[in-house]
Amino acid sequence: MKLMYRVLPYPSLSLILWFAWMLLSGFTAGHAVLGAILAVLLPLGTRPFWPNVPRIRNLPRLLGFVMVVLYDIVVANVSVAIKVLGPLRSIRPGFVELPLELEDDFAIALLASTISLTPGTVSADVSPDRRTLLVHGLDVDDAAALVAEIKQRYERPLKEIFEC
Amino acid sequence: MDSLIEWLVSASVIIGGVFALVGSIGLARLPDFYTRLHGPTKATTLGVGGTIVASLLFFSWQERGLQLHEVLITLFLFITAPVSAHMLAKAAMHRQLKRMKGTRGEPWKQ
Amino acid sequence: MELLVAIIIGVLVASGVYLCLRARTFPVVMGLTLLSYGVNVFLFAMGGLKMNQVAVVGMSPDPTDPLPQALVLTAIVIGFAMTAFLVVLALRSQGELHNDHVDGKPDDGGRS
Amino acid sequence: MLETALSIALALITLAWVLNLYRLIIGPSLPDRVLALDTMYINSIALIVVYGIQVDSKLYFEAAMLIALIGFVSTVAVAKYVTRGDIIE
Amino acid sequence: MNLAFVVMLPFLGAFLPPLVERVTGNRTLLACGAAALPALALALLFDPARKVFAGETLHSTLTWIPSLDLSLAFRLDGLALLFALLVLGIGLLVILYARYYLSAKEKAGRFYAYLLLFMGAMLGVVTSDNLLLLVVFWELTSLSSFLLIGFWGHQTGARKGARMAMTVTGMGGLALLAGVLLIGDVVGSFSLTEVLASGDLIRGSELYPLILCLVLLGAFTKSAQFPFHFWLPHAMAAPTPVSAYLHSATMVKAGVFLLARLYPALAGTDLWFEIVTLAGMATLLWGAAVALFQHDLKGLLAYSTISHLGLITLLFGLNSQLAAVAAVFHIINHATFKASLFMAAGIIDHETGTRDMRRINGLWKYMPYTAVLAMVASAAMAGVPLLNGFLSKEMFFTETLQSEQLGAMSWLLPLGATLGGVFSVAYSARFIHDVFFNGEPINLPKYPPHEPPRYMKVPVEILVALCVAVGVFPAITVAGLLAVAATATLGGELPEYHLAIWHGFNLPLVMSFIALFGGIFVYSQRRRLFDLWARLPELDAKLVFEGRIQQLGRLASAITGRLQNGSLQSYVAWGVTLVAVILLTQMWHLPALSLDVGMLPMDGVAVLCTAMLVAAAFLTTILHRHRMTSIMSLSVVGLMVSLLFVRFSAPDLALTQLSVEVVTMLLLMLAMYFLPVRTKVESSSVRVVRDVLLALVVGAGVAVMAFLVMTGDTTTISQFFMDNSKSGGGGTNVVNVILVDFRGFDTFGEITVLGIAAMGIYALLKDLNLASAKYDSLGRPWAKDAHPLVLVTISRPLLPLALLIAVYIFLRGHNLPGGGFVAGLITSVALVLQYVASGVGWVHSRMPGDYHPVVALGVLLAGLTGVGSWVFGYPFLTSSFTYVSLPVIGKFELATAMLFDTGVFLTVVGSTLLMLANLGKLSLLDDKREEA
Amino acid sequence: MNHWIIAPVLIPALAGMLLLLEVRERHRLRRITGLLSCAAMLATALFLGDQAWGGEITVYALGNWQAPFGIVLVLDKFSALMLLLTAVLAFPALLYACCGDDRRGANFHALFQFQLMGVNGAFLTGDLFNLFVFFEVLLIASYGLALHGRGPERVKAGLHYVVLNLVGSALFLIALGLIYGTTGTLNMADFAVKAQALTGTDATLLRIAVLMLWVVFGLKAALFPLYFWLPAAYAGATAAVAALFAIMTKVGFYAMVRVYALAFADGPFAGLGQSALWWLALVTLALACIGVLGAKRLGTLVSYLVVMSVGTLVAALAFGQLEALGPALYYLLHSTLICGGLFLLTDLIARGRGEVADDLQIGPAILNGGRLSVLFFAAAIAVVGLPPLSGFVGKVALLRSVPDPAYWVLLLVAGLCGLIALSRAGSTLFWRTTGEGSGLRPARRHLVAVLWLLVLSPLMTVYAEPLLQLTTAVADQLRDPDLYLFAVLGGDA
């Protein structure tokens, strides 16, 4: 097991790399081998560059999270498109402070990214103490509701995925 | 070409194009920087996404096998685009750019 | 299409030349970059224009001329190296002459 | 039908570009311009992909992927320049 | 051979004195050593001289540069012998004299070395049998005289005098060179023997006037003929032995020697008469008149020298054989009396510490013996009977009376001659009276003066004795030498003449008497004349000359400054203008542009994109003062160009262009931290209009040419690449195969360029002091968050992903778009992103920070791959490839081109990181300075 | 397979890379590496010279791809001569730098080697685009070298030099593009053959391309109106670099001659741009005279002497086409070496004078200036073209082969201007002094380097005949382009 961690410090990353390689090069035996070699070597080589990356502890939850985000993206896109094309006076943008429960940097960054990816919200800043995320909403009717929705839809799953 | 596939590809491509345009309309039209920042997200997500789906379908059909490497474009874009947006938001807050009238909340001092 | 490309080349070269004639290092860098864009496209165009006829063996019935492309690749790399050098030289000049005039003239219009 | 759809999509994306350039020109702030440029980059991914479908060639895929992968570095660099001046510190 | 050796002897000897000086401080030994060389040369000449007296002409030839017809050809005829004797004999005496003249502090070794150099050069001039060789020695006399005149270089006068002499004589030398080359053209040879035999050919040539003018320019500058005489008095700044040597027997005599030497080839025409006689007469009169008014002893002698040289020149100009004989005779006489006079003047200078005749008076009392010598020599100069000067002057008077070339105005010549005689007597009288009598000395630096050391007088004694001997017994002393010399000068039969003291009462004698008494009368009126002279505006040739030279320098500076004005803008404008001129002059040869040619169909997207590219380019240009905006629109241009490459089937180019764009943006942002973000309007509107016009012409020209080529049809060599790419290069991506194989050498050079640029940048950045901006462009302090969490966290896992893509792009490059260059750029961008996100310190704690070895390894790998093919007997960079089959993996290709491409990859990574990381580190220095 | 031809490119490249690999700054090792490389280059150049002297033109097909498809290196008498000249110049220049100048900035030795790689490559290549690449190699290295050391003047001059050459490179690419677009080839020999067949629009385009090439080469060679960058850049550069740069202008001249001899000495394009070159060269010569007279620093003066030599050479080429080339090449050898030596000497003088350096104004006396003054005197004689040194031989040879009054007058006046300026400079530097200088005394290595270069002038005088025959043989070989075409293209020519 120790050896396994020495060879594959980040199995999930290796998996992603291997999969990416297969996507790029095509699913052949030769590329499977080559991809595997790269999937081992690249994380090893770049290991010093990313210390303290949390392990994925709940893979199914991750897949669910991805599905939710993708769904939200589609829905939000449509609603934001309507706002963008409609009268601008009705838009009520606002900065909303989101208290963070996540403690891990990587998880926070993922949350911030997710928020930015869903149309209508952009994560603008993280407080120096990592306790608060500043979110800019394109049309914020109710700041508290927005915070609650984000926490429920994104932060909690992330917490589960990375921190148990 | 199978008409269903053709129809799907066409639809995806159009959806992609429309969302790319809508995003850019937002960029051009919205009143302050912070709201404009929301425009490109559409281009990033559904705009590129639509075309990627079209490409996936098209080439999988053409080559009679699953062609998924286009997914990587979306993957990369999903990783990188939020970083751009985040950094730009910080830049805007640093510059204390004007906010639209009626904006709630305050940007943070950088 | 040829007409469009010719127009592009002309505009790039003209803009580049104009900027090369300015008095500060910055526009000169911009100008040389534009000029090298123009020149690269020019060199590229010398092989004639073809659409979707990539010069890969067996992929195109009437492939485009690969040689100018190879030349442009070399030119891009060299152009990048030269631009980088010039940019750093501009910094050196700023550092030693305390302004960014190409002739190192002292001035009052520095940093705003 | 596909031909028409592709042409329409190309036209839409090009139009999007024009709007991006418009924003880049009028600004008014530097972040606005960078944002416009960033959007242009992203739109060009879409454009390249659609063009690839149109000419039925996968040879342009890498160009699109490259933009997706490293295009944002320019934006980050400018944004960092705006906030910190010093992009590598 | 013997002859060549004699000429070379002084040159060889020139190295001796400085060596001797280093070994021993004994000045006598040094002088004797130096004197030994001319003495030896004289001895060696003894036997040849006998042959010459017997009517032979000796030749000696060594080949040197046959293709230029320049050989080491020497000849010894009467004229050459005469001059050789003068050069060596007087040279010998001067060396002995200098032994006592130079003070112990002086670097005598160097002095003798210069003197011997000069002697050799002079000897070469007089014995050359090849005109080009003559020019060589001629210029050598100018150069060595420069050293001699400038021997006391710490004195302003010596410096300026030396330079003036060299400039004037050097100019003459160049004219002479041109003249000689033209003679060579006409005659077909530079051999003096042939040239002298081709007089009619030369005189008949249409080049004759030009040749004559050029040669005379050489001769006149050298022998200080009017109007080139002005350098000579200023050459008196030299130590007196030098003056004695240069202005009696050698330097200035080279000019008249040339007249004598080329007499058969050039003389005999009206043109010759007009120019030479006129110059001679003017010089004679001017020199004689001015000599009287000199208060400096050597100044007087200098002007008298000018005057006597005028006399000799005048004689040559008369186109009469007898006159030429008289000229040769006067050359001899002038050499002896003038050398002794200079030496006497040197003794006086040496003993009194001054040369000012207004202070030196009544020396008769203090140094009677020297006075006698000086007085005899002066008398010879004045043309007093029983002394040598009288004989030649008598001949001169006779010849001026004989000449009828001026027709009705012929009386002008004897009149001028007599007038010259009058002044000659007057200044000679002054030399005697003013120095040795005329009351008591006034305020001498050295008082009381006394006789010089015994041996310092010996050379003067010898020369004065010669003056007397020739004057009294011409027939047994000088006649033989004169005869052979004159024969050689005339190049044929000698005319009837006889040297005698008494020719009976005749017109020349009357003229002599008029000169004698007139001169004494003029001298008696000296006070009035001096007053008159003093009232004339002073014309100091040195000042004028120096002024002219300085004016020339200033003018040159001004012209240079106007062109080479330190303005890059104007330099670039010159270059662009040249291109514009080429385009404008050639364009009208092109056919009228027609759009009715086969073109790819346009579409709306393309038109719109073109419009945007054009707009972005204009924006970059127009907004260049708003720098960040300019950069943004430049990026748009770059993006559009990449898409253009996509559109026209060049995916490799698009990939490269896109990745270079990103790196360039990083570079620009790094730089902008230290550069101003805005500039004021600086260019005047005229300048802007000019630049716009230039830009339009060049842009339009290039566009038209591009259009013509694109729509033309040229068969190129590229089909070969398509055909051989797979079979010969092992790859299907022809562009890549060209890069790594067909034209791999270009790529090798290209990565070298990249590597060198990185090294150069590193060198430029090393300890560069740059103040960074403490506030942003709006005057606010910078944001505090140096490493934003989201950026840091996301960019780290991006690194392995990017590397994966780099590997992918790299591996497919040979067969599909991609390759080492793009892969390298992706890798660098991913790494630089780490710098941007996490900072230099963070990155360098995880990775070595010196990229020099990476660059080196990259280029080395590429190079070694190339060298590897030698093992198989193929030229550099010959690629080879093979297909390998492995279980599971299947068949894949192994190619040396991959290795080469790896070199490219490494170089690119190393270079870009070397550039960007070090640029990024720049601000650390500034931070440290802040802290300190 | 004879691989020696590529050695002049690979030796410095290898040395340069090894120098980069030495991570720690071990100066002694670096110097030895650099000097060894230069020595090896000299030996190789001699060997190649001997080989070329057989009269056969050797072609080296890189990658084993035959011309016109691959890149070839071509060794004929001309390239061999230039290689030798470079090596002879480079060694003393580097030796001089090894006295301490090399430590005044980073990467000096590597840049020096790469500069040589570029120059040698430019002399050897038989491919137009490859010529561009080597031009860039030598340029980028020269940028680094020109800026080696410190000081605002150097930076300013360097900036001008860099920008002008970047514009020049762009022009070069346009010209190359046009050449490819009209003739469809990049190989020089193939180009020469194909160019002859062009008519109509293509012919005009080619004409423009070649005129642009002249501009590019003229910029490198420093021809009016493209020489303005040179005086400041050369006078500002470190001595050893300036000395090495003496060859750089000759690279431009070389390229001009090479292309001219191959494609434009004969045929439908004969004499293309010839009269323009002639007039520009004469103006260059005249302005160089003026520059020499007006120079306020010795370094600037010597720089203008370099410009003067360019004017002299190009005019000879333009007047007599290849007829006058033999003498011109002799003059080229002479002027390159002497100007190189003069740059080194200038530095020694400047060191000896301390503060005032090489300014032509009153200054302290140089400690033990005797030796320097002798060297200066000799160098001045040589460079001005006074007998008995090589300048005179070169000048006489040129005057005889270019019988044009304007040329004669200018060349002679140039000699006079040089004489006036150098005598003034020399008397100011060595005679017009106040007190003893506190400057530095030259090291033995300094003097060896200077002597190496200056002694060549008398040697070139003594052996003027064989040298002239040699350069004439070079010209003769160039006059017969068919030899070259046949060697490169084989039976197709």
Ligand code: NA
């Ligand atoms: Na930094």
Ligand code: NA
């Ligand atoms: Na910093």
